[in-house]
Amino acid sequence: MMADDDYLEAADSTRDDTYDYDDVQFAVRLTDVSRVYRMGSNKIEALRNINLEIEPGQYVVVSGHSGSGKTTLLNVIGAIDVPSSGRLLVMDVPISDYDESFRATFRLTTTGFIFQSYNLVSTLTALENVMFPMQMYDKTPDEIEEVAMNLLARVKMDHRPDHLPWQLSSGEQQRVAIARAMANDPPIILADEPTANLDGESGQMIRELLSELNAEGKTVVVMTHDEGIIGHKNARRFTMENGELKSNV
Amino acid sequence: MSDLKGFASKDLKRRPFRTILVILSLTTVIASTTFIFLFGNVLLDISSITFSTSMSSSLGTFFSTFVWSILLLVFILGAVIVSTTVSLEMVTRRRDIGLMKAMGTLLDTIFDYFMAQSVIVLLSSVVVGIAVGTVLYLLGMIWLGASIPGLVYSNEFPIIQIGLIAAVYIIAGYFSSQKPIYDTVQEFPSVALNPEVASRVRRVGLLDNLGLPFRMATKNVGRRVKGTRRTVLSLFLSFTIASMLWVGGGIVETTSESYVIRSMGNNVVAVGNPALLEQYYNAYSLYGNPLNDSFDYRSSSDIIPAQLVTDIESLLGVTDTEQRFLVYSDVEEGAGIVYNPVVEDYERIGQDRTGEALLVGVDWGETIADWYFEGMAVNESQQVWLGGTLAQEMFEDPLVQSLQFQEESLAIRALAFDILNGGRMALLDRATLQDFWGVSGANLLLVQLDSYDEVLISQIEALASASGFGIFRQQEVLTENLQAIGAVWSLLNPLAIMALLSAFLGLMNYLLVSVFSRLRDYVIMRSVGAKPSFIATVMVAEGLNVGLQGGLPALAVSVILSIYVLIPEAAVPSTAYLPLTIVSVFVAMVVVIILAAIPVYVFFNTKDDIRVSEFAS
Numbered sequence: 001m002m003a004d005d006d007y008l009e010a011a012d013s014t015r016d017d018t019y020d021y022d023d024v025q026f027a028v029r030l031t032d033v034s035r036v037y038r039m040g041s042n043k044i045e046a047l048r049n050i051n052l053e054i055e056p057g058q059y060v061v062v063s064g065h066s067g068s069g070k071t072t073l074l075n076v077i078g079a080i081d082v083p084s085s086g087r088l089l090v091m092d093v094p095i096s097d098y099d100e101s102f103r104a105t106f107r108l109t110t111t112g113f114i115f116q117s118y119n120l121v122s123t124l125t126a127l128e129n130v131m132f133p134m135q136m137y138d139k140t141p142d143e144i145e146e147v148a149m150n151l152l153a154r155v156k157m158d159h160r161p162d163h164l165p166w167q168l169s170s171g172e173q174q175r176v177a178i179a180r181a182m183a184n185d186p187p188i189i190l191a192d193e194p195t196a197n198l199d200g201e202s203g204q205m206i207r208e209l210l211s212e213l214n215a216e217g218k219t220v221v222v223m224t225h226d227e228g229i230i231g232h233k234n235a236r237r238f239t240m241e242n243g244e245l246k247s248n249v
Numbered sequence: 250m251s252d253l254k255g256f257a258s259k260d261l262k263r264r265p266f267r268t269i270l271v272i273l274s275l276t277t278v279i280a281s282t283t284f285i286f287l288f289g290n291v292l293l294d295i296s297s298i299t300f301s302t303s304m305s306s307s308l309g310t311f312f313s314t315f316v317w318s319i320l321l322l323v324f325i326l327g328a329v330i331v332s333t334t335v336s337l338e339m340v341t342r343r344r345d346i347g348l349m350k351a352m353g354t355l356l357d358t359i360f361d362y363f364m365a366q367s368v369i370v371l372l373s374s375v376v377v378g379i380a381v382g383t384v385l386y387l388l389g390m391i392w393l394g395a396s397i398p399g400l401v402y403s404n405e406f407p408i409i410q411i412g413l414i415a416a417v418y419i420i421a422g423y424f425s426s427q428k429p430i431y432d433t434v435q436e437f438p439s440v441a442l443n444p445e446v447a448s449r450v451r452r453v454g455l456l457d458n459l460g461l462p463f464r465m466a467t468k469n470v471g472r473r474v475k476g477t478r479r480t481v482l483s484l485f486l487s488f489t490i491a492s493m494l495w496v497g498g499g500i501v502e503t504t505s506e507s508y509v510i511r512s513m514g515n516n517v518v519a520v521g522n523p524a525l526l527e528q529y530y531n532a533y534s535l536y537g538n539p540l541n542d543s544f545d546y547r548s549s550s551d552i553i554p555a556q557l558v559t560d561i562e563s564l565l566g567v568t569d570t571e572q573r574f575l576v577y578s579d580v581e582e583g584a585g586i587v588y589n590p591v592v593e594d595y596e597r598i599g600q601d602r603t604g605e606a607l608l609v610g611v612d613w614g615e616t617i618a619d620w621y622f623e624g625m626a627v628n629e630s631q632q633v634w635l636g637g638t639l640a641q642e643m644f645e646d647p648l649v650q651s652l653q654f655q656e657e658s659l660a661i662r663a664l665a666f667d668i669l670n671g672g673r674m675a676l677l678d679r680a681t682l683q684d685f686w687g688v689s690g691a692n693l694l695l696v697q698l699d700s701y702d703e704v705l706i707s708q709i710e711a712l713a714s715a716s717g718f719g720i721f722r723q724q725e726v727l728t729e730n731l732q733a734i735g736a737v738w739s740l741l742n743p744l745a746i747m748a749l750l751s752a753f754l755g756l757m758n759y760l761l762v763s764v765f766s767r768l769r770d771y772v773i774m775r776s777v778g779a780k781p782s783f784i785a786t787v788m789v790a791e792g793l794n795v796g797l798q799g800g801l802p803a804l805a806v807s808v809i810l811s812i813y814v815l816i817p818e819a820a821v822p823s824t825a826y827l828p829l830t831i832v833s834v835f836v837a838m839v840v841v842i843i844l845a846a847i848p849v850y851v852f853f854n855t856k857d858d859i860r861v862s863e864f865a866s
């Protein structure tokens with residue numbers, strides 16, 4: 001198995017300003033991936049033989065009913081969950097073969113996760129929430145604060161850096177969450193219903209941010225019902241239904 | 250209400266992990282504090298009997314003060330920990346309370362429902378905890394009887410103390426659980442459902458410079474101000490008890506040993522009538538017998554010849570000699586005059602009590618002893634120092650009264666520490682005492698040696714034998730007494746360990762409650778890339794943060810109390826004693842804190858399931 005340090009070095013080498021993925025064939029590749037949960041005697045097949053190849057820089061949108069398996073798929077891609085069977089490669093790395101410590105490092109460097117319910121750490125301010133992934137990555141403190149402030153500025157939240165999550169509106173919390181997802185400049189952005197709890201104006205801002213990130217070369221994978229996102233001009237569209245992934249193209 | 254209790258108990262059963270954790274935590278804390286309190290009472294009894302009656306009353310007072318201080322702290326500690334645990338548990342139910350309010354449940358019903366849960370948890374913990382604590386106490390008593398058979402203490406089953414402890418714990422727990430439930434019931438449902446709202450976060454902490462986990466811990470600890478304060482208070486009490494027992498106990502032991510050495514003198518061989526020596530040193534032993542009327546050595550054959558004193562003084566290795574005149578005599582309490590501010594007039598005190606005491610005639614300017622005393626030095630021949638027990642048993646306010654014997658009256662100048670004859674003794678000018686009885690010379694010669702050299706002692710013995718006298722190795726009695734003091738204070742060590750156990754349990758419970766109340770935050774951190782070990786380190790840092798907030802002041806307070814308040818003329822075995830003891834207590838403290846953080850550390854290091862959506866609000 002690859003050591004953490006080796007991977008970090010490899011991950012760093014893939015992340016320059018232009019996102020040159022010459023060495024990476026697929027940002028995400030799932031081959032016959034299934035995820036089964038067991039609750040007592042009940043067996044729930046959240047993902048059934050998923051096959052999906054996402055090239056670097058693509059904008060992928062997956063829609064589907066609640067309970068269809070969208071979040072599970074995103075969790076598996078984001079190394080928050082592991083498949084029960086099948087082969088999963090993210091940035092050509094078989095992440096499910098590694099232990100949780102490695103997967104944590106992988107999440108830190110390679111994927112930026114945007115959750116439906118924002119999931120900001122309640123004891124940290126907006127600025128600290130954005131700084132947190134960078135602090136885990138051992139950057140220098142001065143650099144971290146400057147980068148975090150720039151990210152907050154980018155999501156138009158630099159006027160409230162010292163506010164705790166409960167002091168922010170839903171749209172503001174989601175913008176901070178997006179800034180946090182960009183913190184370590186990951187090549188892949190994963191978003192789970194990012195606009196579901198937001199009003200129209202906030203939702204539009206999030207949609208634009210995701211488009212910008214994709215335009216910069218980041219791979220964006222979004223699970224959503226939002227027609228505005230589904231209708232993105234470059235989107236590859238899929239639908240989840242009972243744990244199965246169907247292409248809409 | 251019965252339906253409500255049924256629901257309440259079902260709710261507890263549905264949360265088995267949390268319920269068991271709280272009951273276990275409360276039970277162990279109650280068991281340990283019950284044991285400390287009951288066993289501490291026995292220790293107090295022992296120290297009172299061993300020291301108060303054998304030594305001076307002043308010394309007995311500070312031994313009692315020391316042990317009573319510990320017991321009082323233990324009692325408060327138990328009540329604080331019980332109230333903290335129950336209160337913390339109820340704080341974790343805020344969201345449930347908010348939910349019930351949002352559904353339209355009546356306030357009284359909500360209050361009764363959660364109070365029923367609290368009472369079930371509290372009563373079961375108190376009953377089991379006190380039962381376990383009592384069993385531990387009985388085991389302790391068996392151990393005590395086996396390890397130090399010579400000790401005297403009252404051995405009655407402490408039913409009143411047990412009842413008192415149970416009542417205090419139940420009352421403290423009941424009212425502590427009432428408060429958070431009542432507060433939450435009064436809140437708007439929206440506030441109770443979102444406990445984060447209006448919460449403040451402390452920005453700067455003691456250990457922030459140690460890294461990110463410590464800065465995170467500062468924010469976590471700073472958020473739950475009430476719970477943290479109570480936990481810090483209970484840790485402060487636990488660590489104060491442990492520190493006082495270790496630091497203070499060591500100082501008390503050394504001080505009492507020092508007092509004994511000062512009163513008896515080091516490297517001393519006694520010369521005198523063999524029968525006198527046997528009775529005298531039997532009365533000098535902590536486990537020996539007091540003197541009686543048979544102690545009568547005033548005849549000329551008991552008086553040590555001046556030539557023998559000269560011969561012994563001329564031996565190489567003899568550093569000092571002291572002649573004493575000992576008389577066992579009837580004594581009487583002399584009246585004293587004191588001003589009574591109530592009646593604004595002087596009044597007579599004293600009941601003319603009579604008794605018997607050993608009168609020790611010393612030459613104040615040449616004595617080898619250096620007694621610890623409370624009062625004033627003797628500057629006239631008609632003055633006397635009293636032993637503690639004599640002062641305690643026969644006098645009302647000894648320092649303004651007089652000691653009478655042989656129709657003479659001697660002003661009492663001080664109370665002296667000396668364990669001779671169980672403290673039923675008095676020190677006075679030798680010449681004055683000799684004059685009273687019309688005797689010249691001394692019946693006891695104390696010979697202080699450069700070192701306890703057997704060759705030299707044999708020479709002294711040979712000289713003494715030639716004059717018809719014997720010798721006694723006083724050092725042996727001194728050593729025996731020091732061992733007895735050490736044995737009594739060694740009994741305090743289990744109490745220190747139990748106090749640390751209380752701290753461990755209190756902190757562990759705090760950290761577990763802390764973890765489960767903020768599980769979502771930790772899972773979010775994991776989801777954005779924090780390793781399990783990082784989260785676990787945050788928990789250890791949180792433990793250190795809270796533990797040191799309670800521990801460091803506890804250490805400082807216990808050292809100051811032990812040295813400056815509880816123990817007069819405190820002595821330490823060496824200059825390195827205090828620093829070393831403080832460091833060892835500090836290390837024990839850190840070990841306890843780290844041990845308390847192990848369960849949460851293990852929890853986070855083994856938990857791989859971090860699907861955040863499960864914890865989404």
